[in-house]
Amino acid sequence: MAALEWIRFGLVVFFVLFGVTIFFLEIFGVYRFKFVLNRMQVAATGDTLGIGSCLVGLMIANGWNAASAKMAFVIVFLWLASPVSSHVIARLEYTTDDELLDNCRMVTVEEAEAEGDDENGDI
Amino acid sequence: MSRIRKQSEYEKTFAFRFFRWLGGEKDAFVGNMEMQPQKEYVEEEATIEERMKDRKQVIAEAYDDSHNMELRFFNVLYKIFSIVFCVALVFVLILTVSHLPAVGDPDRPTSNIVSETYITDGLKDTGAVNIVTGMILSYRAFDTFGETNVLFIATCCVMILLMIDEDEIKKNKESNDRGFEPKNDVILQVVARFLVPVIFLFGIYIILNGHISPGGGFSGGAMIGAGLILYVAAFGFEKTEKFFNEHVYKVVKVTALLCYGCIVTYYFLTGANGLECLIPLGEAGKILSGGITLPINIFVGSEVACTMYAFYALFRRGGL
Numbered sequence: 122m123a124a125l126e127w128i129r130f131g132l133v134v135f136f137v138l139f140g141v142t143i144f145f146l147e148i149f150g151v152y153r154f155k156f157v158l159n160r161m162q163v164a165a166t167g168d169t170l171g172i173g174s175c176l177v178g179l180m181i182a183n184g185w186n187a188a189s190a191k192m193a194f195v196i197v198f199l200w201l202a203s204p205v206s207s208h209v210i211a212r213l214e215y216t217t218d219d220e221l222l223d224n225c226r227m228v229t230v231e232e233a234e235a236e237g238d239d240e241n242g243d244i
Numbered sequence: 245m246s247r248i249r250k251q252s253e254y255e256k257t258f259a260f261r262f263f264r265w266l267g268g269e270k271d272a273f274v275g276n277m278e279m280q281p282q283k284e285y286v287e288e289e290a291t292i293e294e295r296m297k298d299r300k301q302v303i304a305e306a307y308d309d310s311h312n313m314e315l316r317f318f319n320v321l322y323k324i325f326s327i328v329f330c331v332a333l334v335f336v337l338i339l340t341v342s343h344l345p346a347v348g349d350p351d352r353p354t355s356n357i358v359s360e361t362y363i364t365d366g367l368k369d370t371g372a373v374n375i376v377t378g379m380i381l382s383y384r385a386f387d388t389f390g391e392t393n394v395l396f397i398a399t400c401c402v403m404i405l406l407m408i409d410e411d412e413i414k415k416n417k418e419s420n421d422r423g424f425e426p427k428n429d430v431i432l433q434v435v436a437r438f439l440v441p442v443i444f445l446f447g448i449y450i451i452l453n454g455h456i457s458p459g460g461g462f463s464g465g466a467m468i469g470a471g472l473i474l475y476v477a478a479f480g481f482e483k484t485e486k487f488f489n490e491h492v493y494k495v496v497k498v499t500a501l502l503c504y505g506c507i508v509t510y511y512f513l514t515g516a517n518g519l520e521c522l523i524p525l526g527e528a529g530k531i532l533s534g535g536i537t538l539p540i541n542i543f544v545g546s547e548v549a550c551t552m553y554a555f556y557a558l559f560r561r562g563g564l
Contacts, residue, residue: 198439201435201439205431208432209432
C-alpha cells in the first residue's frame, strides 16, 4: 500500500504544482501582454486550467468523500462560468471599441481553417 | 574576476533594468500597455459665468439677507447651533467611550445570561438546529422584520428615482441607448439554460434548509435573485416578463412582507402573554420543523430575490 500512497502523493504534487505554474503564467501574462483581448484570454485560461488543476490535486489528496464531490461541482461551475464570462466581456469589447481592428485581424472560421492550424494562434 | 563594463553595455543587462524599475525612474507600462492618462478637469467659461449668475440670482431673489432681518438672524443662529450640537455630540460620544468596560472583563454587562440562554435553550425554544437562524428569526424576529422593511423601502425609492413610463420610452426611442446592448448570445444562452435551474434549485434548498444547515432566507434569496439576473442577461426582458413581471413582483413582495408581519405579531403576542402558540415546533432536524423559522425564511428569501432582481432591472432599463 505504501507504493499506492506514494503514487497518490506524486499525483497531488503534480496537479497542484501545475496549477500554481499556470497561475504564475496567468499573472505574468496579464501584466505582460499589451492588447486587451490577449490579457483577457490569459486571465480566462488561468481561471479555468489553473483552478481546475489545483482542485483536481486537492480532490486526489482528500480522497473519495463528500468534500471531493463538492470540489467536482465547483470545477463544473467554474468551467461553465469563467469562459462564458470572458466571452461576454470580449464581445462587449468588440462592440464598444472602434479601434479594435487596428490591433488585431479578423478572420472567419473557414479562412482560419484554410490558413492551417499553425497560424490560428495569432488571430 | 570582476571587470567594469561600459555604460552602453551595462544598459542592456537585466540588472540595469531591474534597478531602474526598483528606483522608479521609468514606468514599465508607459508606452507598452493600452492606457489613457486622466484628463485634467477644465471648466468652460460659460458654465462658470452661468454658475455665478445663478448664485447672484439666488441671493437676490430667495435669500435677500441684507434686507431680510429674519433670515439673517436664522443664518447666525443656525451656525451657532450647529457648532454647539457637534461639540455636544463629540462630548457625549467621548464620555460614552470612556465609560465602556474593558474588553474581556467578566463583570461587563454584555456577558450576561442572554447569549448563554441562546446557546443552551435555543433548540428547545425555536426548534431550529441552526442556532443563528433560530436567533435572528425567532428571538430577534422584530429586528429582522425591520431589515426586510429596509429592503422594501429601498426598492420603492429606487423605483421612484429610476422608473420610466412606457410612453416615455416609445417617445424617446432615438435617444434611448438601452436597446444597443449585445443580445441573443448563443454561448451565454446555452450555459444559462443549464445553469439557471440549478441555481434556482440550490437557492430554494438553502432557503428551505435554513433552520437545519447554514444558510437561510437572505443567502438563498440572493442566489435566486442572481439566477434571475443571469436569465435576463441571457434571454432578455421579453422572455422574463412571461413569468416575472411587475404584477408578480408586486404580489410577491407585498404578500411576503404582510405574512411576515402577521406571523411575527402573532408569535410575539402569544409569547408575551404566556399563551400557547399554535405553530408547532416539530421534531428537530426534520424539514418541517422550527416553528416560525421556516415560513419566515421563505418570506425573507422571496423578498431578497425580488429586491436583487428589481435593482438590476431598474438600473438596466428603468422598469421591471
